Amino acid sequence: MRSLYIRIVVTFVLISLVSGVLALLLANVYYVQKLINYNEQKILNIGNEVKTLYEKTPDLDLGQYLSHIANMGFQIYTVDDQMQGSFYGSPFKNKQMAAEQIRHVLGGGIYKGILEERHLLMVNGLFENSIQNSIGLPIMAKGNTHAVFIRPNLEQQFGEVRTLLAILLVFSFLFNIVFIVISTRYIVKPIQTLTQATQQIVSGSYDIEMDVSRHDEIGNLARYFAQMAQTLKQLDDMRQEFVANVSHEIQSPLASIQGFSQAILEQKATPEEARRYLRIIEEESRRLSSMSKKLLTLAALDKEKTVVKPTTFRLDEQIRQALIMTEWQWAEKQLVVELDLSEVVITADSGLIYQVWLNLITNSIKFSLPGDTIRIGIAVEHDITVKISDTGIGISEDELPHISERFYKADKARNRARSGSGLGLSIVKKIVDLHHGSIQLQSRLGEGTTVIVKLPRMLDSKYHN
Numbered sequence: 359m360r361s362l363y364i365r366i367v368v369t370f371v372l373i374s375l376v377s378g379v380l381a382l383l384l385a386n387v388y389y390v391q392k393l394i395n396y397n398e399q400k401i402l403n404i405g406n407e408v409k410t411l412y413e414k415t416p417d418l419d420l421g422q423y424l425s426h427i428a429n430m431g432f433q434i435y436t437v438d439d440q441m442q443g444s445f446y447g448s449p450f451k452n453k454q455m456a457a458e459q460i461r462h463v464l465g466g467g468i469y470k471g472i473l474e475e476r477h478l479l480m481v482n483g484l485f486e487n488s489i490q491n492s493i494g495l496p497i498m499a500k501g502n503t504h505a506v507f508i509r510p511n512l513e514q515q516f517g518e519v520r521t522l523l524a525i526l527l528v529f530s531f532l533f534n535i536v537f538i539v540i541s542t543r544y545i546v547k548p549i550q551t552l553t554q555a556t557q558q559i560v561s562g563s564y565d566i567e568m569d570v571s572r573h574d575e576i577g578n579l580a581r582y583f584a585q586m587a588q589t590l591k592q593l594d595d596m597r598q599e600f601v602a603n604v605s606h607e608i609q610s611p612l613a614s615i616q617g618f619s620q621a622i623l624e625q626k627a628t629p630e631e632a633r634r635y636l637r638i639i640e641e642e643s644r645r646l647s648s649m650s651k652k653l654l655t656l657a658a659l660d661k662e663k664t665v666v667k668p669t670t671f672r673l674d675e676q677i678r679q680a681l682i683m684t685e686w687q688w689a690e691k692q693l694v695v696e697l698d699l700s701e702v703v704i705t706a707d708s709g710l711i712y713q714v715w716l717n718l719i720t721n722s723i724k725f726s727l728p729g730d731t732i733r734i735g736i737a738v739e740h741d742i743t744v745k746i747s748d749t750g751i752g753i754s755e756d757e758l759p760h761i762s763e764r765f766y767k768a769d770k771a772r773n774r775a776r777s778g779s780g781l782g783l784s785i786v787k788k789i790v791d792l793h794h795g796s797i798q799l800q801s802r803l804g805e806g807t808t809v810i811v812k813l814p815r816m817l818d819s820k821y822h823n
Contacts, residue, residue, distance in 0.1 A: 366542045366545065366546060367538055367539055367542050370538040370542065371535060371538060374531065374534050374535075374538075378531075394472065397472060398470055398472040398493070401472065401492075401493045401508070401509060401510065402468070402470070402493050402495075404432075404493075404508070404510075405493045405495050405506070405508050406495065408424075408427055408497075408506070408508065409495055409497050409506070412497060412499070413497070413498065416498075416499070416500070420436070420497070420499040420500075420504065421444065421446070424436065424446045424506070425446050425447075427446070427508075428446035428447030428448075428511075429447070431510060431511050432446075432447055432508055432509070432510055432511055433445075433446075433447045433448055433449075433450060433487070433492075433508070433509050433510075433511045434446040434447055434506060434507070434508050435450065435453075435455070435489050435492070435506075435507040435508075436497075436504050436505065436506050436507075437455075437460050437463075437464070437504065437505045437507075438502060438503075438504050439464060439502055439503055439504075441457070441460065447511055448511050450487055450488060450489050451487040451488065452486075452487065452488035452489065452490065453489055454488075454489065454490070455489045455490060455507070456490075459494070460494075460505050463494040463495065463496055463505035463506075463507075464496060464503050464504075464505045465496075466496050466503075467496075468493070468494065468495050469492075469493065469494030469495075469505075469507065470493060471488075471489075471490050471491050471492050471493065471494070471507075472491060472492075472493070487512075489507050491509060492507040492508055492509035493507070493508055493509065494506065494507040494508075495508075545576075548569065548572075548576045548579075548580065549576075551568065551569070551580075552568075552579065552580070552583055555568065555583060555587070559587060559590060562594075564587050564588070564590055564591035564594065565591075566583075566584065566587050568580040568581070568583060568584045570584060608646065608649070611642035611643070611645050611646050612642075612646075614638060614639070614642045615639050615642050615643065618635035618636075618638055618639050619635075619639060621635060622635055622636070649781065652781040652782070652785060653781070655713070655785055666707045666710070666792050666793070667707050667709075668705050668706050668707055669705070669706075669707070669708050670703060670704070670705045671703070671704065671706075671708050672701065672702070672703060673702040673703070673704045673711075673736065673742065673744075674699035674700065674701055674702055674736060676708065676711065676712055676715065677697075677699060677715050677734060677736075677744070678697075678699065679712070680712060680715040680716045680719055681695065681697075681719065681734075683716065684716070684719050684720060684723060687720070687723045688723045688726075688732065691723065691726065691727075691728050691729075691730075692728050692729055693723065693726055693728070693729070693730055693731065693732055694729070694730070694731040694732070695731075695732050695733075695734070696731060696732070696733045696734070697733075697734050697735070698733075698734070698735035698736070699734065699735070699736050700736055700738065702736055702738055702742060703815075704742060704813065704815055704816075705815065705816040706793050706813065707789075707792075707793070710789045710792070710793075711789065711793070711813075713785060713786075713789060714786050714789050714790065714811065715744075715746075717782040717783070717785060717786050718746050718786060718809050718811075719732070719734075719746065720782070721782060721783070721807075722746060722747075722748040722750065722807070725748070725750040725751050725752075725807070726748050726749065726750035726751075727750060727751065730748060730749045730750050730806075731748065731749045732746070732747070732748045733745075733746070733747045733748075734746050738815075741795070741812045741813060741814055741815065742812070742813045742814075742815055743810060743811070743812050744810075744811045744812075744813070745808060745809070745810050745811075746808070746809045746811075747806060747807065747808035747809070748806050748807055748808075749805070749806040750806050750807060751803070751804065751806075752801045752802050752803045752804050752805050752806050752807055753799070753801040753803065753807055754803045755802075755803075790811060790813070793813055793814070794814060795811060795812050795813040795814065796811075796812045797809065797810070797811050797812075798810040798812075
């Protein structure tokens with residue numbers, strides 16, 4: 359399997375090669391469209407000038423004359439009427455020439471090899487050292503016709519430039535590859551670091567160090583990755599704590615049930631003790647049942663997409679219904695309940711919102727002393743505000759920020775009769791969040807607690823199915 363580093367290097371090299379090929383093709387198109395006719399006409403003009411100068415001084419020896427012309431940077435090939443050829447200047451690499459073309463020039467015609475020669479890339483014809491890639495014209499010398507084929511000797515005229523250009527292109531390509539290799543390593547190194555960090559996270563280690571000093575996409579990715587690692591660490595800590603809490607909450611009632619049932623089965627308890635043990639077994643069974651229902655409720659609430667099913671209902675009537683359901687509890691404690699419930703219609707999930715009031719009222723009852731007061735009021739402005747307050751034992755300032763955490767109990771040092779599962783307020787907060795509301799707790803130890811719940815009058819359709 360190729361590494362990302364090799365893939366990027368190969369990709370950049372291929373891009374350079376493809377770019378070079380495309381540039382060559384475009385240069386070929388430009389040569390065909392703009393330069394080939396100009397180039398041929400320029401050489402034809404030179405040939406005509408050579409011919410005109412010789413014909414003005416016909417006494418000159420044609421061979422000597424053409425030798426001097428060749429020394430000025432031209433390649434020349436002549437053929438007399440006996441089809442005998444002679445070369446002047448640097449030799450042609452390709453000396454093949456069709457006889458019919460030679461006879462055509464001897465007969466007074468003009469040979470235009472630059473246009474007539476076909477190449478895969480026509481721009482190559484500019485540099486092809488061939489007789490066929492030349493201009494042919496007839497010259498009269500001492501009564502005889504000679505076919506003269508002439509082309510510029512580019513090696514002589516521009517040889518240094520061609521060499522310099524070749525060196526420039528070769529070293530440009532080599533430096534291009536070197537810089538690609540170096541720069542790609544600079545790009546890939548942070549990704550390799552991210553890969554190593556990912557492997558650490560997979561192995562369960564969330565304490566990773568990332569270079570977050572960069573101010574580009576890689577730097578942003580590193581910052582987000584570090585934040586993700588911290589979030590995963592928190593989630594993993596919460597998961598471990600959740601499992602430990604569930605295990606503890608289940609183990610305690612199970613131990614009580616097991617111990618008391620064993621005492622009854624072994625007949626080690628008196629009839630009165632047996633009845634007391636059975637009541638404890640019943641209470642612990644109810645605690646387990648209540649906790650299982652709350653855990654199932656939290657699991658359902660975590661599936662936010664399908665849990666909210668809004669309907670329109672009277673909020674004040676629903677709160678009164680929750681009070682009726684808990685009447686035996688607050689009546690048993692002789693609590694005073696004061697209501698200020700104006701008629702309010704709300705669109706929300708009726709079943710879930712009912713659990714909010716039931717949990718909050720039950721908490722107020724649980725942590726109130728006999729004769730205390732519970733007040734419930736509704737205020738309607740932009741949103742609906744429900745305030746539930748009591749004059750109970752209250753919560754300390756240190757415990758208040760953690761009160762809605764799952765399994766957190768602010769009553770750990772208090773009597774067992776008031777102890778719950780620590781899930782009620784977690785459920786309340788989750789339901790309020792699902793309805794895009796807010797919940798606020800105000801409390802002072804020994805003075806009571808106030809819970810303020812704010813809900814929108816109508817749940818937006820984009821928040822539910």
